[in-house]
Amino acid sequence: MRRLLLAAIAAAAIAAPAAAQEAPRDTRPIRWLVGLPAGSGPDMLTRLLAERLSPLLGRAIVVENRPGAAGNLAAAALARAAPDGATLGTLLAATVAINRHLYRDLGFDPARDFTPISHFASFPGVLLVHPSVPAETLAGFADWVRALPQPPLCGTGGAGVVPHLAAAWLMREIGARCEFVHYRGSPEAQRDLIAGRVLVLVDGIPTARATLAGGLARGIAVTSLQPIAQAPGLPPVAATYPGFEALSWIAVGAPAGLPEPLAARIEAAVAEAMADSDLPARFRAIGAEPAASGRAALAARIAAEDARWGALVREVGITLE
Template sequence: MTMRRALLGLLAGLAFATPALAEDASHDARPIRWLVGLPAGSGPDILTRVLAERLSPKLGRPIVIENRPGAAGNLAAQALARAPADGSTLGTLLAATVSINRHLYRDLGFDPSKDFTPISHFASFPGVLLVHPSVPVETLDEFTTWARAQPQAPLCATGGAGVVPHLALAWLMREIGSRCEFVHYRGSPDAQRDLIAGRVPVLMDGLPTSLPGLLAGQTRGVAVTSLQPSHLAPDLPTIAARLPGFEALSWIAVGAPAGLPEPIAARIETAVAEAMTDPALITRFQALGVEPAASGREALAARIATEDARWGALIREVGITLE
């Protein structure tokens, strides 16, 4: 009798468990929506798609990329912040989105410190200080002397106001006791074009987009913004060699809405770490001029907080505003 009751109890338990199991299976089969705040074909979009292709089988779910460009990435970030925290929505987080924009925009529509679950970095690249070949400088010391000697602040180009290279150049000019007349372009290609044409003498830009001009001798590199020399341009020294601690990297990370359950966050973090060891992914990333960089949740959260404090202080000190 006891065995019969136990069997009946087990069957009853399975009857109640079956709908929940079926619901979980259905949930796991749904595509993951991955929000990207830049247009299709942009660098972060391409890198996201390369990673997503390898993450999908590890997570057992298809991944659909949804591009929501606009407002310096804030539109996609708003959508990510408002999405359900159940693993069905991921987003590409940029340094500007979570560490810079809140110091430049009055109303983001989200709180970078509260509305996201940081998962992991997956790519990063340094900036590079460039000059037109007519500018008589080859080293950072020579650039410092030249910049200070100009009767008026030299024109300094960037690929956009409020991006990491813009802030890095503002930081550098503060440290060397000089200043810029900033000229902000709508993207790196236009800025590179005007530097090559000699319409602006100085540009701080991402190293990947700067390589064609550098390799062709159309521009001259002075120094990079990473702590260590880049394998992409190993002959270029670092700014940190003259200004210890100077580091300004553009980085890309995986994020999710705040409140993501620990088991789901851990699973995605592990999947990203595993995907980043794929030789084909590493080769593809390096061909695009970026370093694969899987960091994990703690390291990403720490970097966001550190850069939020650093960039916020710089923006206030030098009075950077967006008109």
């Protein structure tokens, strides 16, 4: 009996260090920050993805909307969070690739303060005109703009967002100007386009589709490199101006310093969720193109778009406080 007791004690002593090294899996709910209001396209897509990721990660996910300052408020909160996997964020293209060229103080450094994990959706844009505009094609639109005695009023869903910069880029390619009118979101811009208070608007597919379907505005071209099913019959701007691509994309991100195993696990879970045929179909129903790029591709996209949009902002002279 004494020998058996000593053997049990020795076995327990050997097993104890190994057990101590195996940390229990984190079961805390994940807080997922979104820098746009509830019901916006990125918010709806984030919630759909979070619903699929929750069982894959074995943790509840709570989406928290922190709109304001072109997504900068939510991004700053994400940058300040602990890199322990308990906080994720929806990275907006504007937040990580544009805003630092427009704002003096973001409260975070896009290149330093985040762990990019995976791009998961893009919103192509559409060039829309009021029905009174005598143009059916991009060439006709360019001729019309250049012939005007004064620049036309062009609406945007917000200063510095991708559709605003896409319109500025297009005008540069055409060799013309427009007078921008910035609204507090796409719905307001759409209302004024329909009313004829602005004549031109580049907007994302989710809010543009209803206007197009109702014949309330005319579509001229899309800002993706290829035609898209959500805007049938509209050619890409790139068919006339090669290389023109302006997408409002969203991605999964975490605070900088997220441990490699955690980052790899979340990246793999996003890829698995997006491989489900039902989820991409639900994304497209909202007007978004699904994707699952992974960390390396997302980091490369951010770097490339930061350089491209930064050069455009400086060339066109767009400035915000």
